[in-house]
Amino acid sequence: MSTTSVLAETIDPSSDRAVYKQIADHLRAAIGKGRLREGDQLPSEAQLMSHYGVARMTVRNALRVLQDEGLITAEHGRGVYVRARPPVRRLASDRFAQRHRKEGKAAFVIESEQTGATGSVDMIQVSQSRPPAEVADRLRLAEGEGTVVRSCRYLLDGRPVETAVSYIPSDLAAGTPIADPNPGPGGIYARLEENGHVLDRFTEDVSARMPTPEEARLLQLGPGVPVFRLVRTAYDIDGRAVEVCDTIMAADAYVLAYDLPAH
Amino acid sequence: MSTTSVLAETIDPSSDRAVYKQIADHLRAAIGKGRLREGDQLPSEAQLMSHYGVARMTVRNALRVLQDEGLITAEHGRGVYVRARPPVRRLASDRFAQRHRKEGKAAFVIESEQTGATGSVDMIQVSQSRPPAEVADRLRLAEGEGTVVRSCRYLLDGRPVETAVSYIPSDLAAGTPIADPNPGPGGIYARLEENGHVLDRFTEDVSARMPTPEEARLLQLGPGVPVFRLVRTAYDIDGRAVEVCDTIMAADAYVLAYDLPAH
DNA sequence: GAGTGGTCTAGACCACCAC
DNA sequence: TGGTGGTCTAGACCACTCT
Numbered sequence: 001m002s003t004t005s006v007l008a009e010t011i012d013p014s015s016d017r018a019v020y021k022q023i024a025d026h027l028r029a030a031i032g033k034g035r036l037r038e039g040d041q042l043p044s045e046a047q048l049m050s051h052y053g054v055a056r057m058t059v060r061n062a063l064r065v066l067q068d069e070g071l072i073t074a075e076h077g078r079g080v081y082v083r084a085r086p087p088v089r090r091l092a093s094d095r096f097a098q099r100h101r102k103e104g105k106a107a108f109v110i111e112s113e114q115t116g117a118t119g120s121v122d123m124i125q126v127s128q129s130r131p132p133a134e135v136a137d138r139l140r141l142a143e144g145e146g147t148v149v150r151s152c153r154y155l156l157d158g159r160p161v162e163t164a165v166s167y168i169p170s171d172l173a174a175g176t177p178i179a180d181p182n183p184g185p186g187g188i189y190a191r192l193e194e195n196g197h198v199l200d201r202f203t204e205d206v207s208a209r210m211p212t213p214e215e216a217r218l219l220q221l222g223p224g225v226p227v228f229r230l231v232r233t234a235y236d237i238d239g240r241a242v243e244v245c246d247t248i249m250a251a252d253a254y255v256l257a258y259d260l261p262a263h
Numbered sequence: 264m265s266t267t268s269v270l271a272e273t274i275d276p277s278s279d280r281a282v283y284k285q286i287a288d289h290l291r292a293a294i295g296k297g298r299l300r301e302g303d304q305l306p307s308e309a310q311l312m313s314h315y316g317v318a319r320m321t322v323r324n325a326l327r328v329l330q331d332e333g334l335i336t337a338e339h340g341r342g343v344y345v346r347a348r349p350p351v352r353r354l355a356s357d358r359f360a361q362r363h364r365k366e367g368k369a370a371f372v373i374e375s376e377q378t379g380a381t382g383s384v385d386m387i388q389v390s391q392s393r394p395p396a397e398v399a400d401r402l403r404l405a406e407g408e409g410t411v412v413r414s415c416r417y418l419l420d421g422r423p424v425e426t427a428v429s430y431i432p433s434d435l436a437a438g439t440p441i442a443d444p445n446p447g448p449g450g451i452y453a454r455l456e457e458n459g460h461v462l463d464r465f466t467e468d469v470s471a472r473m474p475t476p477e478e479a480r481l482l483q484l485g486p487g488v489p490v491f492r493l494v495r496t497a498y499d500i501d502g503r504a505v506e507v508c509d510t511i512m513a514a515d516a517y518v519l520a521y522d523l524p525a526h
Numbered sequence: 527g528a529g530t531g532g533t534c535t536a537g538a539c540c541a542c543c544a545c
Numbered sequence: 546t547g548g549t550g551g552t553c554t555a556g557a558c559c560a561c562t563c564t
Contacts, residue, residue, distance in 0.1 A: 018552060028476075044530065055554045057320075060531090068331060068486065070473045077530050077561030088470075093523050199525040206521070207351075208471035208489050208514035210333045213291075223331065226471050226489035226514070234525075251471035251489070258469070258521045260356050262462040262497075281533060307549065318535045323550090340542030340549050532560075541551075 011052055020061035023052055031071055031082055042080040070224030086253055093258040096202055101186045108154050123153040124181045131167045135244045138233050139169055148173035160219050161253040166245040197236040205231045219250045226251045274315055283324035286315055294334055294345055305343040333487030349516055356521040359465055364449045371417050380420050387415040387444045394430045398507045401496050402432055411436035423482050424516040429508045460499040468494045482513045489514045
C-alpha cells in the first residue's frame with residue numbers, strides 16, 4: 001500500500017500562495033486531523049515529488065516549514081516522522097520548599113521516580129571564579145569577590161532535559177561541602193541553612209528563545225524546539241541573595257506551574 | 264566600502280562540517296563578537312556567494328540556520344539584518360494583586376505607560392460557548408454548562424505581543440458587565456468580586472513552543488521566535504475556579520518573574 | 527544494494543524596495 | 546532601473562539505514 005494515501009489533495013499552481021507552503025499546509029492538516037499520527041512516517045521526498053509534481057527543493061522547503069514548527073523530525077537514511085510529544089515534567093512552584101528537601105539522592109532523581117520516570121545527573125563540575133556580571137549583580141557581589149560555580153546536566157529516562165549552573169558566593173561556600181561535587185543529603189540548600197543562612201524565598205525569571213548550537217547539542221534538541229531560560233535567586237531570612245542558578249531547559253519537556261496570591 | 268569586510272575567514276572545503284554550516288558559524292561569530300551589531304545589514308546573498316565561492320542555495324541554507332536561531336531577519340527587497348532585540352516587558356508575579364487593580368483603563372495600558380511604552384488593546388470579542396475540554400476541566404464545569412468567552416490582542420508600541428482568551432462560567436458572567444466588551448473599571452476581576460467572588464489565588468501553567476502559522480500571523484512573529492503559552496486559573500476564597508485565561512505571548516517580548524516562598 | 531534524507535550546483539523567473 | 550530576497554527547476558554526489 002502507498003503511504004501517499006494520506007494525501008488526497010493536490011496543489012493549485014495558480015494560487016498566490018507558494019507551492020511549498022501549500023504542501024506544508026496539506027501535511028500540517030493531515031497531522032492535525034489525525035490522518036498522520038505521532039511517530040507515523042511521512043511519504044518520502046521522492047513520493048511527495050511525484051505526488052505533487054514538483055522539484056525536490058520544493059518538497060524540502062515544505063518539510064523544512066513543518067520541521068521549524070516542531071511538528072516533524074527527519075532521520076537521515078530512515079525517513080521523516082511526525083514528532084512524538086515527549087512526556088512532560090510539571091514543575092510545581094513549591095518544589096524548593098524545605099519539606100521537599102530529600103535525603104541522600106539528588107532531588108531531581110527522587111522527583112523523577114515519583115512520576116515513574118528515571119532521573120539521572122551527569123557532567124557535574126565544580127569550580128571557582130568571578131561570575132558573569134548579570135549574576136554578580138543579583139548576588140550583590142563586591143569587586144573582586146568570587147563564587148563557587150556548580151554545573152551539571154539532568155536526564156529523564158536517558159534524555160537530557162536541563163542544564164544548570166549554580167553560583168554561590170565563595171565566602172559562603174568555599175571550604176564547605178558545597179564546593180564538593182556531591183554536597184551531601186539535602187543538597188546545597190541544606191548546607192547553606194546549616195551554616196546559618198536559612199532560606200526565605202526564591203525569585204525566578206523565566207524567558208524562552210531558540211537554543212544556541214551549544215545548547216542544542218547538550219540537550220539533544222531537534223529543530224523547532226525552544227528552550228526555557230530560568231534564572232533563580234535564593235534569599236536567606238536576612239534578605240541576602242545566597243545563590244543564583246541559571247538553568248536551560250528543553251521547553252518540550254516541561255510545564256512550569258506557579259501559584260500567585262491575589263492579595 | 265564593502266560590507267564583506269566583516270568576513271575575514273574563508274571556508275575549509277575539506278572539512279567534515281557542511282559548507283553552509285561553516286558559513287553560518289562565521290556569521291554567527293561576527294554577530295557574537297560585535298563585528299555585526301543589532302540592525303546592521305549583512306552582506307547580500309550575491310556578495311556571500313562570491314566571497315565564499317559557493318552556489319546561492321548554500322548561502323541561503325546558511326542564512327536559514329541563523330534565521331531559525333532568531334539571530335537575523337530577511338526583508339524582501341531590502342536585505343538581511345541582524346535582528347534587534349525588542350524591549351522586554353517584565354511581568355511580576357503580583358501583577359494581579361488587588362492593590363494593582365486600576366481604574367478606568369485596562370491594566371495592560373496603564374502598566375505599559377509606567378514603563379514609558381504605549382500599550383493598546385484591539386480585536387476585542389465576546390461570545391458565549393462551551394469551552395475546550397481542558398478549560399472545562401479546570402473550571403469543573405458540569406455537562407452542558409457554558410462560559411462567557413472574552414478574547415483580545417495586546418499591543419506594545421503598536422507591535423502585537425500577546426493574545427488572550429478568557430473563559431468565565433456563564434452562571435457568574437451572563438447578564439453582567441463581564442459579558443460586555445468593556446467590563447468597566449478594574450476589569451472582570453473587579454466585577455467578579457462585586458458579585459461575591461472575592462479572589463484568593465491564581466495558578467499559572469507556563470509552557471513554550473514554536474507558534475502555529477495562525478499565532479505567527481496574529482503576533483507578527485518572525486522565524487525563530489517562540490511563544491509562551493500561559494494558562495491562568497483564578498480561584499475565589501471558596502476555592503471555586505472562576506476564570507481560566509489562555510494566553511499566547513511573543514517570547515521575545517517578555518520575561519516572566521515569579522516569587523516562591525521557601526517554606 | 528535499494529531507499530532514505532543531506533548537501534551542493536547552476537541556472538531561471540518573480541516580487542519587493544529604494545533611487 | 547538595479548539590487549535585494551523569494552520561489553522553483555533539474556540535475557548531481559554523498560552519508561546513513563535497513564535488509
